[in-house]
Amino acid sequence: MxxxxxxxxxxxxxxxxxxxxxxxxHWWPVQDADNPRFEILVGAVLTQHTAWTNVEMAIATLLEAGPLQAQALLAHEDLPQLIRRAGPHNIKAKRLRALCTWFVEQGGFDTLQKRDSATLRRELLALHGIGHETADVILLYAFQRPAxxxxxxxxxxxxxxxxxxxxxxxxxxxxxxxxxxxxxxxxxxxxxxxxxxxxxxxxxxxxxxxxxxxxxxxxxxxxxxxxxxxxxxx
Ligand code: SF4
The missing domain is CATH 1.10.1670.10 (Helix-hairpin-Helix base-excision DNA repair enzymes (C-terminal))
Incomplete structure (x- = not known):
């Protein structure tokens, strides 16, 4: 049947x-044990249409360049170069910047965690370059929501x-x-x-x-x- x-x-x-x-x-694999949830946000964008090994190399390069935090990433003028191993770097840098700007403007995890899942999903989907799959990866692994x-x-x-x-x-x-x-x-x-x-x-x-x-x-x-x-x- x-x-x-x-x-x-x-x-x-x-x-x-x-x-x-x-x-x-044991997902999601992270390299920065001090800031795993923000690394998940970054990894969710970098892994779009790219093998995970390339994402790991890009995140390692970002970690060598400074703390893996939203403000620090926004300050990197050479962000596209830092993530070039993870595929189309100019496109992904633009997406990462949009995500980081939203994250900072909304008050980071402390504030965002208080929002319900439907609101968070809607806000993520409104961001440049964040589609359904990326939004749900972020909801699930960075915000521990059932998605x-x-x-x-x-x-x-x-x-x-x-x-x-x-x-x-x-x-x-x-x-x-x-x-x-x-x-x-x-x-x-x-x-x-x-x-x-x-x-x-x-x-x-x-x-x-x-x-x-x-x-x-x-x-x-x-x-x-x-x-x-x-x-x-x-
Ligand atoms: S899940 Fe995939 S591998 Fe398993 S029986 Fe179905 S088609 Fe075959």
């Missing part, structure tokens, strides 16, 4: 099976699994998962996103998913079809 929308129990099972397979993920990051990995796996189909719609998938997920449990979404990334990289590859060795294969529409096809061919 094909999957439909996730329920609380099927989403929990999806999470628990991945967790059993890959273990705790589902419906990135390309999530779409790939959940389309195959049978939880979404048709034209990709970020908000529709985000709401679908958040309606099934545990209310208010940011730790669940933190781990779920990290596990989805691990699963996409290690098993549910873009071109050739390894369904035979996947812990979800008996629940996944694509996995069941693939394995049934392989058995018929024997």
């Amino acid at each position: 094909a999957n439909d929308e996730p329920s609380a129990s099927t989403l929990r099972e999806f999470h628990d099976r991945l967790r059993a397979a890959y273990g705790p993920q 589902f990051v419906a990135d390309a990995y999530a779409f790939r796996i959940m389309e195959r699994y049978g939880w979404t189909s048709g034209t990709r719609n970020y908000e529709r998938l985000r709401r679908r998962i958040e309606q099934a997920g545990p209310a208010g449990d940011a730790a669940f979404y933190d781990e779920l996103h990290a596990l989805i990334v691990a699963h996409a990289k290690q098993r549910c590859h873009k071109r050739k998913p390894d369904c035979e060795h996947c812990v979800l294969h008996d629940r996944c529409d694509h996995g069941r079809a693939t394995i049934a096809g392989a058995e018929r061919a024997v």
